[in-house]
Amino acid sequence: MRTPGRERGMSLWSLAFLLFLVVFFGLLVVKLAGPYYDQFTLDQMIDRAVTDMAGSEFSESEFRDRLNKNLNINNIELDLRKDLSFETRSNDPKVVLDYEKRIHIFGNVDVVLSFHEEYGL
DSSP, X not given: OOOOTTOSSOOHHHHHHHHHHHHHHHHHHHHHHHXXXXXXXXXXXXXXXXXXXXXXXXXXXXXXXXXXXXXXXXXXXXXXXXXXXXXXXXXXXXXXXXXXEEEEEETTEEEEEEEEEEEEO
């Protein structure tokens, strides 16, 4: 049985391309995992604060202070005055967290992550 001489496995170009893909997607995972972990942590902090303050009188300033302390402890950078709002006019009051995070990948390529969560009071 004879096989063609070109069937010897991956060429140098295909190996370089495969290495580029692995490095590129590895870079994406490493750079995007942090903001998603921060959002997960922030979601837990707000849920915990809402449930802890459910029995008592709800105060926006106390809620923001408590959240600011938790953000400082967990080293999460977020402007609560701009990104956190309270909707108390409707029958179902809620806390709304809406913000975007821009992550520099390389060169002039950035990724924008948009987060929007609503928490009932």
